[in-house]
Each structure stands twice: as C-alpha cells, then as structure tokens.
Amino acid sequence: MATALLSVAGCGSDEATPPPAEQDVDLGQPPGPGPEQAGDGEGVAFAIDRLFLGDTDRNGDKVPGSWKQFGFNIDGKVSSTISEDLCKPVDGAAPSDVYPDGAGGIDNSFGNKLVSLIATLLPEPSTKVSDAIANGDFTVILKVDGLGAQSSYNPLTAKLYGGATLGTAPVWNGSDKWPVVPELLEDAQDIESAKVVFPASYVVDNTWVSGPESQVTFKLNLTISGTTIGLTIRNVRIAMDIEPDRTSVVNGTIAGVLETAVLVEELRSVIGAIQPTFCEGAGLDTTLDQVRRASDILKDGSQDPGQECNAISIGIGFTARQVQLGEIAPPAETSGVPCGEAPPDEG
Incomplete structure (x- = not known):
C-alpha cells in the first residue's frame, strides 16, 4: 500500500516532536480489479x-468545500500547504492556495479554483449544466460491453461517446435513443468505432472503473446556459457505482488533468462569447x-x-441512467471565436 509521510515543524516547546502521521494515499483511488471474469x-x-x-x-446542495469529494489522487501524494515535493506554482500563486488536496489526497484544482471563476460568468454551473442535459441538449455516454448481472x-x-442533441427531454426509462456526435468516432459512419475506448475496464462489487490507469485524452464539452x-x-x-438492476449509476467520478495552455485558449473563446x-x-x-x-x-x-506546474487537476461527479445508442448525428457547426483561435478538438 502506498503511503506518504507528513510532518509539521513545531516551535515554543522542548517536548519531543511526535512521529509524523502516515497518510493512506490509496483512499483517493477507486477499487482495484478483482480476478478475471469474462463478460x-x-x-x-x-x-x-x-x-x-x-x-x-x-445532492446538489451548495456546501463549501464540495470540490474535495470529486476526483482521484492523481499524483499519489497527500498534499498540504507545507508540501515541498510538488511542482512550482505559476505567476506568484501561493502554495497554500494550490497545494492542499481534497479527501484522501484527491487532486481537483479545477473544482477548488476555477469553478468559482466560471460561476462569476455563468452562475450556478452545476445546476445549469444538469438542466441542459435534462432538456436533451447533450450528454456523455459510457457503453460497457459484456456487462451482465454479476457484481464483478x-x-x-x-x-465513451458524446451525446448530441436529443431533440426532446429524455424520459430516463431506458428507451431514450440518444444520437452520438461523429467527432468522437474514428469512422463517422460506424457507431462502434469510438475514439475513446477503455479495453481494461472492470467491475468490482458493482463499481465500474475505466482501468488500472489511463493515458486517454478526450474533450468534454459542457453546455451551461447556452454556452459550451x-x-x-x-x-x-x-x-x-452501477445499481444491481443496471438501470442507473450513482457516485460517478471523472478525473484527470487539464493542460493549462490548452485550457486558457479554450476559456478565451468562452469568455469572449459571454x-x-x-x-x-x-x-x-x-x-x-x-x-x-x-x-x-x-x-x-x-x-x-x-519544474513549474503546467496543468490543472480536475474531478467531476455525475449520475447516469440507462439509454440506447441512437443514430450518428451530423457534424457540429463551427462558429466564430471572439477572443482568439480555439485549440483543435483532440477527440
């Protein structure tokens, strides 16, 4: 089991300093895979x-520090304001602002620092993005092949697929046939040719995990108050966590890192549009x-x-419902970018 040691230097006392507490960095990780069991x-x-x-x-409630429960321990460390083994903060940022982790070493600077910034431009972002999904504007779809009734x-x-505009509000009873965007397909005519594939995913005690580790990159497009x-x-x-009847999902987490330079250009176009x-x-x-x-x-x-930090950790929570894959939607129309060129879609 991986561990990290944290110590706090004390002053004003002649008493012996107690040994540093041992932190379990596995707390910020999903469960590992079980024995082989074919779908x-x-x-x-x-x-x-x-x-x-x-x-x-x-629960959708505005609770201070909610960001701390979303994400994974990406760097394998449990970081605090006094950590010294991390990359250098950028442009004079205070270590005490960017170093502290969430629960169990969860890395989520996006939730900690940037969601509040987004909220100044687009208020109540979590509520608004969920409203857009409820209207059928977009979604993200995970299709788990071979999943049956067993728990592991x-x-x-x-x-992984991008859900295009459904054209109506989903009913969420398993009958929704959600069209998918062609931008996340290798072949725009073949719905099975997803660009984002997790070949080593697994289920353990009804918890699905995308794999032991991942080098996958994909672009998550979020629609908030009409702005993407x-x-x-x-x-x-x-x-x-997949419910035993396979109709719904709770406690979902998407985690990874956002390359700062790419995110800056992506947000440049959004801010200019707003x-x-x-x-x-x-x-x-x-x-x-x-x-x-x-x-x-x-x-x-x-x-x-x-090295200087050049990325921003991110953790997003979600719930999901069973749907069916629909047809392949037409390519999205591109629009002008008010404040500079947006980066290419890496799929």
Missing part, C-alpha cells in the same frame, strides 16, 4: 443525467492569469519540484 451480458449504455462540477455536493467482471471493454465550455482532459480515469468587451483591455488577461495560477500538477499527472 456474460449484452452490455449497457449509460448517459450522464447530472454533473457536479464542485460548486455543489452530490474483469476485463470489460467500454466506449470545452475541457480537454488528459489521463482520464472514470469510476461509477462578454465580448473582455477581448480588449486588461479584463481578459486578468481572468486568464487566474486560470494559470490554478496550475497544481504536471500535464503527465506527476509532480517535480524542479
């Missing part, structure tokens, strides 16, 4: 019906500097005190 079912597709970005808890499987192949925010997440790892006046003057630069200062990790998910 024996037809498989199930689940569409996200609610997203929790960190401004609320999993290893391995199962799973595929693109989050290109590297080293994606996902876990979720407030075009930001494209001129210091307002845009000031806001994007806040984004850069949220960097807390390296883009490969590691830490190195000799």
